[in-house]
Every structure is written in C-alpha cells, then in structure tokens.
Amino acid sequence: MNFMQALQQRWHDADSLVCVGLDPEPARFPGKFRDDPDAVFAFCRDIADATAEYACAFKPQIAHFAALGAEDALARLIAHIHTCHPGVPVILDAKRGDIGSTARHYAAEAFDRYRADAVTANPYLGRDSLQPFLDRADKGVVILCRTSNPGAGDLQDLVVSGGDHAARPLYQHVAETIAREWNGNRNCALVVGATWPEQLKQVREIVGDMPLLVPGVGAQGGDVAAVVRNARSADGTGLIVSSSRAVSYASDGDDYADAAAAAAGALREEINRHR
Numbered sequence: 001m002n003f004m005q006a007l008q009q010r011w012h013d014a015d016s017l018v019c020v021g022l023d024p025e026p027a028r029f030p031g032k033f034r035d036d037p038d039a040v041f042a043f044c045r046d047i048a049d050a051t052a053e054y055a056c057a058f059k060p061q062i063a064h065f066a067a068l069g070a071e072d073a074l075a076r077l078i079a080h081i082h083t084c085h086p087g088v089p090v091i092l093d094a095k096r097g098d099i100g101s102t103a104r105h106y107a108a109e110a111f112d113r114y115r116a117d118a119v120t121a122n123p124y125l126g127r128d129s130l131q132p133f134l135d136r137a138d139k140g141v142v143i144l145c146r147t148s149n150p151g152a153g154d155l156q157d158l159v160v161s162g163g164d165h166a167a168r169p170l171y172q173h174v175a176e177t178i179a180r181e182w183n184g185n186r187n188c189a190l191v192v193g194a195t196w197p198e199q200l201k202q203v204r205e206i207v208g209d210m211p212l213l214v215p216g217v218g219a220q221g222g223d224v225a226a227v228v229r230n231a232r233s234a235d236g237t238g239l240i241v242s243s244s245r246a247v248s249y250a251s252d253g254d255d256y257a258d259a260a261a262a263a264a265g266a267l268r269e270e271i272n273r274h275r
C-alpha cells in the first residue's frame with residue numbers, strides 16, 4: 001500500500017483526521033525520565049502507543065531529535081510505530097529541499113534510513129530539487145505552501161504573475177503548480193497552517209481533494225472549526241490536522257500518557273463535530 005492509500009485507509013479505520021506530532025523536549029518530560037539515558041525514545045514511544053488509536057498519522061520533527069544527537073532514537077521510534085501500529089503512516093517533518101545531487105541523499109535519508117512513509121519538503125529551489133522525492137511513487141511528499149508561523153506572508157503572500165494567470169499570491173501559485181504539474185505520481189500533499197483559515201479555503205479551491213497537512217492547532221491557537229469548515233475535501237476527509245505540544249505535554253505528571261490520549265481523543269471529536 002502506498003502512502004496515499006494508507007492515509008485514506010487510516011482516515012476511515014480510525015475515523016480520524018488527527019496527526020500526532022512527536023517533538024521531544026526533554027525539559028518538559030515527566031520526572032520519571034530524568035535519569036533515563038533513553039528518555040527521548042521512551043517518552044515518544046509512550047506518547048505514540050497512547051495516542052495511536054486516535055491518529056491518522058504520526059509526525060516526528062527531525063530537528064527535535066537531531067539537536068539532541070538522538071537520530072538513533074528517531075529511527076527506533078519509526079520502526080516501533082511500523083511494528084506496533086502498522087496502519088498508521090509516519091510523516092517525517094524535515095522540510096528538505098536542495099540541488100538534485102544533494103536532494104537524492106535527503107530522499108534516501110527520509111525513506112531508506114528512517115523508513116518514513118512521507119516527508120515534508122520545501123519547494124523554494126524548484127521542481128528539480130524535489131524530483132528525487134516525487135519519483136518515489138510509494139511515498140508521500142508534503143510540500144510547504146502557506147506555513148502556520150506569523151511571518152508566513154513575508155514571502156508566501158508576495159504577488160506573482162506567471163503563465164496564463166492573473167497576478168496572485170505566491171502560495172496560490174505554489175498550490176496550483178504542485179497540483180497540476182508536480183503531482184504526476186499522485187503522491188503530493190501540501191502544508192497549510194491552521195492559523196490561516198482564509199488561505200486554507202483558497203488552497204482547497206485550487207487543489208481539489210489533495211491532502212493538506214495542517215499544523216497550528218493547539219499550542220499555536222488555530223481554530224479547529226474554521227479549519228475543518230474551510231478545508232475538508234468533498235467527502236469530509238482530506239485533512240491531516242497536526243498537534244504536537246498540546247498532545248505530548250498535556251500533563252507533566254505520571255498521567256502523561258493518559259493525558260496525551262485524552263487530548264488526541266478530544267481533538268478527534270472536535271474535528272469530527274465539524275466534518
């Protein structure tokens with residue numbers, strides 16, 4: 001089963017559009033991990049195990065592991081998810097993009113070293129920079145379009161003209177270019193922040209049923225109802241709504257895993273109320 005098929009199956013089987021982000025921050029781990037040399041793996045594994053039934057995907061963020069020298073923990077975490085939660089795809093959030101000769105290595109890193117099912121990528125260098133990812137038809141390529149951060153509009157909203165189109169913001173040009181020209185293997189998705197419901201609506205109109213990875217609910221304050229209303233696809237799916245800190249750090253006590261499960265379950269319910 002390729003990434004897109006696995007995602008669709010999981011949306012259906014878990015009745016969920018929730019993606020659980022795995023962003024380890026040891027300073028926020030519960031006390032029981034203080035002297036654990038394998039704390040990064042153990043904490044993330046516990047969060048994944050507790051939330052899997054509510055998850056349509058997991059999204060580990062690579063910088064959170066690499067900054068700690070914990071790449072081995074990331075590899076073991078993804079292997080653990082594949083073994084213990086085999087229907088739940090893993091999106092490695094790495095935001096890669098470079099000239100082709102280097103991009104080939106980034107694709108091998110995500111898909112062969114870490115065995116991720118999909119990876120986030122940055123389109124700024126152009127199509128050839130993402131070709132090694134796009135060529136992996138069994139894998140997902142989740143491309144930045146309109147990010148959730150406050151400065152997203154600095155470049156992404158700049159008005160551009162191109163082809164037979166009237167002038168429009170760059171993020172809309174990115175959305176259409178990817179939907180029409182880069183998605184030959186039907187393995188592309190886009191990142192659009194939950195903090196921008198109007199832009200989500202615009203992107204959905206441009207890309208049809210293409211999946212959208214939507215970070216920015218929870219800790220960043222995105223409005224879940226507006227996200228779902230504006231960006232669900234025609235059949236009420238089409239979204240991978242990602243929450244990291246609000247799920248993983250729902251409690252810093254011994255009940256951290258139960259609290260994470262409750263937070264993921266509550267997000268699933270809130271999303272489903274508006275589908």
Ligand SMILES: O=c1ccn([C@@H]2O[C@H](COP(=O)(O)O)[C@@H](O)[C@H]2O)c(=O)[nH]1
Pocket residue numbers: 021023061093146147148149191192193215216217218219220242243244245246
């Ligand atoms: O536009 C983007 C793209 C990626 N992210 C990543 O998602 C999570 C968000 O974490 P929360 O704790 O749920 O705020 C994090 O890994 C970011 O690197 C994003 O926030 N916005």
